[in-house]
Amino acid sequence: MTHLISRLAQGALVLLATFTISFILVQMMPGDAVLIRFLNPEMGMTPEDIARIRVFYGSDSPIPVQYAQSLLAVLSGDFGYSVQSGVPVAQEIATNLPPTLLLAGLGLLTALGLAFMLAWGAVLGPFSALRRWIGSVPALMVSVPVFWVGITLIQLVSFKLGWVSVIAPGPWEKLVLPVLTLALPIAAPIAQILIRNIEDVSTRAFVPVARAKGLSRGAVLWGHVLRNAALPTLAIAGVLLGELIAGAVVTETVFGLNGLGRLAERSVRTQDIAVLQAIVLISAAGFVAISFLVDLVSLAIDPRLRSQRSLAA
């Protein structure tokens, strides 16, 4: 219990540091943060208005005060305004988050399915040549740029084979290729880590002991190896989130889908700092949340962690 609380506190600290660094970077930019935040054309402000607001919000006040103010604002969900659209950043995020979550969720599921299939094939496949061949597929897949996968899939599946329409597709049909694009490069490292962990665990001393009981290869893999191999594999979940977000940026751009990724891409093109800052902070929060979840799941799987923790408490 104390462990979980300290992990939460650590996560909060990481987020605070992330915010602080982004605040410092924004301060270093030409122009100033308040100006960026209130430079909303739809507000129709004259330079005098802005000057008044600057005084009101204390943009001339010392940096620490500004820091405290923007921290409070971010904590209450106020990320300022988008320069590009003039809409509050929070609103931009709210409209763009759901499609990205759907895309990323489907992509992750597909990737996990693919990864397990590859790992299973590489470990239990019928011939050693085939096992080796399947085992080397992920190494190839990590070397392929995501955007190229998307473009090539469109050319192959839509144009050449005509399986999926890109012109006016249905709501689900529209997602097939993006999900695949996102899943292929993510499945590869998951499969690599799974295969490696399975091989590592297979060399541990309890595996021949289990075989000596008269259990079959498959039963030992299922009953002994997988659970031990799952632990280190879980540790990459946070990194996986980062990969999914990066994948979303590229995939949404290639397929012209709306979402957080495309928003990020646009905010860089238009120098829309407030939007990008919000996306970075939200991703970091997601990373911290996932790491915490991984901690919980590891506790459930590994009895050693449980008893250490109870001793410490």
Place this chain on the structure above:
Amino acid sequence: MSDPVLEIRNLSVSYAAPDGGRTQVLHDLSLSIGAGEVVTLVGESGSGKTTTAQSVIGLLAEGARIEGGSIRLLGQEVTALGDAALNGIRGRVVSLIPQDPGASLNPVRTIGGQVSEVLAAHGVPRALRRDRVIELLGRVGLSEPERRFDQYPHELSGGMKQRVLIAIAIALEPALIIADEPTSALDVTVQRRILDLIDDLRRKTGTAVLLVTHDLAVAADRADRIVVLKSGRVQEQGAVADVLRAPSSAYARQLLADAPAFATARVRPVPLGGNTAVRVEDLRVEFVQRGAKTFRAVDGLSFSVPRGTTHAIVGESGSGKTSAMRAIVGLARPTSGRIVIGGQEITSQRGEDLRQFRRQIQLVYQNPWGSLDPRQTVGQIIAEPLTNFEPMAKAEREARVRAILDRVALPPEVLARRPAALSGGQRQRVAIARALILKPQVVVLDEAASALDVTVQAQILRLLDDLQRDLGLTYLFVSHDLSVVRAIADTVTVLHKGQPVETGPVAQVFANPASEHTCALIDAIPGAKRAPTLQGA
């Protein structure tokens, strides 16, 4: 006697070599085990004893292949069987007690689950399993078997884990149990209890046992017959008494001569009133644990070592011997007490003083694989203390290195090699050379021979003895192995849970141990049963 339980004939096994060829590791091995018989397979690392055990149970490592010969279990040929058929045999006809109990149980599954599995694999109905498992856990001497059922491996000690593994091995009363170094990872007192347990269960069920060990003394105590292996070939086999009394092969004779358990105690007059090289007074070492509790690793340790003699600090794991040693060589700071080396108090020294002090006392580590920098050449390794303390011309330094290399009986060719190209014994010689090049007064030997094979160990111990005589060195020998201590030390301190329970001349301690713990340690030394008859012969 009826059909043998196990009959191996002309077994040859090879491994895939890195260069694509094959290396043969077993050559025409033949042995047989009758019902209820205990046969030990004795050999050094790389002799093929584990490969033999793996072949019998059909679990050879990947890349290994049986080239020829036959293995019959209860008359049935097993080399030709497929995996499915072997699964029916493993656990039911032949079972395994593995080497390292710490790693041999799955850490994320309960004890009960792991014992039940062997029953489930051979068709014992679910309803009966729990009771059977609890009964088995009780039979192997585990207290509170019901509670153990739901515990996880990390909640048990090493000895208890080995009992669980024995429970798995005897669950279906197989005809043959293969025990592969079942106790080499355990403390000597635990080792004895585990071997007693295997003996006891074997007698009750009439199971045959193939005991694989590197320790001739264990073989002498426990077996009916001995098979001596070297480089994949049988050197000698026969009844234990015959092999021990009159070994016919040169290799078996050497093994016998080198086994510390059969060596007689060192009888050497202890110089009294001479110069004291090391004096430790009321040494206490404490560690702050999680939750700010202090753990007292060493408490009230006092001894003194006359110059030119060997003092041993003996204890089981957790006795505090390593903490004491680290404080004495200045790698850890004691909580209180005095350590005087060559008349110099060292506990108060820091910084440059401490660095200068290190010239007087050098440490040789247990593991020659970890204590030499893999990226340096042997020449660089041995010369390093000189570069630290005595800047001198290159030619002079090289001459000193060559001289010390000669002292530890290594050829000059090894100077340009890296540790990876040396054998374990050679590496330990390099480590000794590095320790000696500064001409220290005291050399601390931390289990300095226990990672090596017996014959190599004996060579290193002889080398240390010669060096001591020629250079007047004082040794502090830290060990868990009483038989080695008896062979090389003059005086000894026995540590138990951080407390010194006994200090005195070796002969006296062995003849009249004053503490119960020392008695238990001495009793547990394997080979004790046979040793007297040997001395008579």
Place this chain on the structure above:
Amino acid sequence: MTLQDTLLPRRSRTLPRLHVAIRPGLALAVAVLAVVTLWAMLPSAFTSFNPVAGLPADKLQAPGAAHWLGSDELGRDVLARLIFGARQSLAGAVVAVAVGLSVGSLLGVLAGSVGGWVEQAILRLIDVLLSIPALLLSLALIVILGFGTVQVAVAVGVTAVAGFARLIWAEVVTVRRSDYVEAAFGSGGRFFAVLWRHVLPNALTSVLAYAAIQFGWAILQISTLGFLGYGAPPPTPEWGLMIAEGRNYMTTSWWLTLFPGLVVIATVLATNAVGHALTRRLQ
């Protein structure tokens, strides 16, 4: 930082069965890298076409005798642009790895050898860097630094810092705890002598292999940022940018996207293979 980080490098394991498959391909990988490096150094030795100015009469030609890999919408030879683009990618990756390696080594060695609150502070900083997805971090840096080849390379390099720092820290800590380092202190070595003689050489060997793999990763990242249009401006021949430009003609001219993609894949695959071989060799 990336998923590849978690795959690399590890000490003293049994030979991974998987990588055996790559071994015969090692010679091929080295050959690919050699060719791409030569392209980067002497591009005009490999093609007579101008990579920037095209022949309008030759526009959008399919691969054939004149243009081996076809030509683009301005009549520029695709192969020539690929050859001249090698310099962009390789130089960018070199800058990125140099930034990551130098800053990361500094932080990692400092944290691992000094310890105490310095170590804690650096580790927390690494945590923060790791909590931001690599691509977003480089996007944020590009917003601040502006668009351009060098900016992109530096941004990718900064995202690699945390991975390098963490690896080097872990290596230094492992080496520092080893018996041979203790033995070096025991035989009278001073802190910096031991650091220089034992800790750094042993810690940095696996870092070298990591740098090789990171090099391939940097090429991928740079091509991604180039594709998004943040790198070198047109008409610079850059592999990622070429694919982005070729997208507009993908219904008709498949060669504009296919070949640049294959070149990126071959280069990254080759660096990975060499990196893995290095990892194995060093263990």
